[in-house]
Amino acid sequence: MPLWFELAALMVAAYGAGLGIGWALWGRKEQEED
Amino acid sequence: MAKASAMPIRPAIAIPVGALLTGASAYLLAEPWAPHFIDRLDSQAAQAIAGAGGSGVTARFANGVGSPSRHPLLSGGEKLDEDTRAKVARAVASIPGVGGVTWADGTARAESDEPVYQPLHCQEDVEGLLRTRSIRFEEASSALLPASRMLLDEVADALRPCLGSIIAITGHTDNQGTEPGNLALSMERARVVREALVRRGIPRDGLRASGVGSSQPVEGLSPSDPANRRIEFSVIRTEPLRPTPVDTPGAR
Numbered sequence: 001m002p003l004w005f006e007l008a009a010l011m012v013a014a015y016g017a018g019l020g021i022g023w024a025l026w027g028r029k030e031q032e033e034d
Numbered sequence: 035m036a037k038a039s040a041m042p043i044r045p046a047i048a049i050p051v052g053a054l055l056t057g058a059s060a061y062l063l064a065e066p067w068a069p070h071f072i073d074r075l076d077s078q079a080a081q082a083i084a085g086a087g088g089s090g091v092t093a094r095f096a097n098g099v100g101s102p103s104r105h106p107l108l109s110g111g112e113k114l115d116e117d118t119r120a121k122v123a124r125a126v127a128s129i130p131g132v133g134g135v136t137w138a139d140g141t142a143r144a145e146s147d148e149p150v151y152q153p154l155h156c157q158e159d160v161e162g163l164l165r166t167r168s169i170r171f172e173e174a175s176s177a178l179l180p181a182s183r184m185l186l187d188e189v190a191d192a193l194r195p196c197l198g199s200i201i202a203i204t205g206h207t208d209n210q211g212t213e214p215g216n217l218a219l220s221m222e223r224a225r226v227v228r229e230a231l232v233r234r235g236i237p238r239d240g241l242r243a244s245g246v247g248s249s250q251p252v253e254g255l256s257p258s259d260p261a262n263r264r265i266e267f268s269v270i271r272t273e274p275l276r277p278t279p280v281d282t283p284g285a286r
Binding site for chain 2: 001002003004006007008010012014015016019020
């Protein structure tokens with residue numbers, strides 16, 4: 001597996017995790033307020 | 035805070051675009067940095083190979099299309115013995131940053147020092163024997179058919195590596211006749227098989243015979259199907275039996 005692919009997989013996974021955490025912390029609350 | 039008056043960004047577009055940008059930035063980040071990293075692994079691998087006595091072995095830190103990879107492909111050293119090859123592969127695999135190590139000729143893979151657990155496979159062997167053939171009896175009787183005697187020879191051979199284990203022999207019947215009769219018949223058939231195995235050199239104390247009548251038909255078959263008349267074997271304990279202190283003879 002090429003090195004760049006491993007790094008890309010890791011970073012995209014972190015991006016997804018960040019989105020999920022961000023949504024759980026702030027996005028959900030905003031949705032409830034709307 | 036005032037809400038932005040610009041056109042709202044749709045998450046369905048923004049999220050995949052963000053993922054693509056993240057992937058692209060990973061590529062741009064990795065490409066200039068990879069050669070330095072791979073050079074370092076390369077020189078460390080050469081040292082590790084020399085230290086493990088792998089003369090003639092080379093580690094290639096690239097995949098099939100030549101892209102840098104941290105999973106090296108080892109080649110050369112065909113004349114080395116398997117122990118040395120395993121040692122070389124382990125030495126390379128233990129370098130920090132190195133991923134899985136494979137040999138180009140595929141004869142050996144890097145293995146850890148931990149002992150490999152090799153389970154006894156007599157259960158699978160017996161199941162393999164009984165997949166296409168079964169131990170059959172004369173109708174409404176516990177007398178073995180002649181063909182089943184030959185099959186029992188093979189079953190006994192397959193069970194031999196598991197001597198010292200507890201082997202359960204379970205008799206089953208179809209649902210023809212009364213249940214108490216079926217139960218007795220299934221028990222009697224399991225007992226006949228146990229005795230047949232004892233005659234073939236399997237110790238009696240490791241064998242447990244039981245019958246369940248027609249209560250456990252083969253999955254997917256109707257209880258009346260004759261294929262439910264069968265004997266099942268299961269190896270239920272694979273460690274050798276040790277005598278209890280009471281059974282152990284004293285010093286005198």
